[in-house]
Amino acid sequence: MACVKIQPMEAPLIDPFLRHIEYVRLSVTDRCDLRCSYCLPQGYSDFEEPGHWLTFDEIERVMQAFTELGVRRIRITGGEPLSRGKLPELAARLARLPGLEDLSLSTNATRLQKHAPALKQAGVTRLNVSLDSLKPERFATITGGGALQSVLDGLLAAKAAGFAPIKINTVLMKSVNDDEVGDLVRFCIEHGFTLRFIETMPIGDTGRAASAQYVDLQEVQRKLAQEFALIPTVMSGGGPARYVQVAGTDLKIGFITPISQHFCETCNRVRLTVDGQLYTCLGQDDKTDLRSLLRARVTLDELKEKIREAIGRKPERHDFATQPEKVIRFMSYTGG
């Protein structure tokens, strides 16, 4: 009789606050072709050296460690992930990891027209696209020179490639784009996209400066309810947004409120930077250097042990409201 080797079951990743960690945000680059006002400063170019970027082999190995520890979802992000060469190849490698149930991607969509079919074929299951304005000039101002048309072309290509639902992420800022809420709702109804509004977080100088344009999303929801009939609903995906549906349409609108109503008690995620630093909280500085372990060729079990130790120190919550000056690194480095 053939001898079947049974792998011992790994204990799930549980942090000190009894949160089950099953989601990794994987930053594959800190570079971006846009300079969104709340994210990266104009002219910024102090990026990680390519020699520090985790290679595809290193990424696959560390993600294998995570999936063996029970991680079921990976979101590829950045920076702009489509600015990293051969990204569909990496996506295909990750999609094959045993145990992975959901491989998603966050993008600004400027290069999506070219890459959407290959990403779909690689096994990317869901897409989130940042879009803060439907007015070309305003879009260019917010993004430091971006072309709205390239994003719209990217969105249509993603739809044609079969991605559904596509989630649009809009950072709402007072006197910048908060007059476009209704237009964005109609745009998403027309195209069958899901829409999520996000409060600006004080991450890096840019995020802090933009926080001055804070918009209360509860107020936005109240105003929307005057124009559209909104029904509370849920959306699969394990994220922190609270959703309503516009009656008589398929549109779901999510509100992500890290400032006015934080959701740290349900946090199920950690973030890995392009240079292999594991951050267990977006709003804290605690990190673990996994790159040096990968480059020292430690065993998979040693890697897993380090990940467990890091999650054993996951902070309870961010301090964005009480200590907005705390996080000096930019969002594009940690991975949005």
Ligand code: SAM
């Ligand atoms: N380039 C990709 C994109 O545009 O989606 C992925 C990276 S981007 C940093 C991920 C998300 O972070 C975007 O939706 C962006 O709007 C959001 N973001 C960046 N800085 C932020 C801030 N200070 N507050 C809130 N959201 C922020």
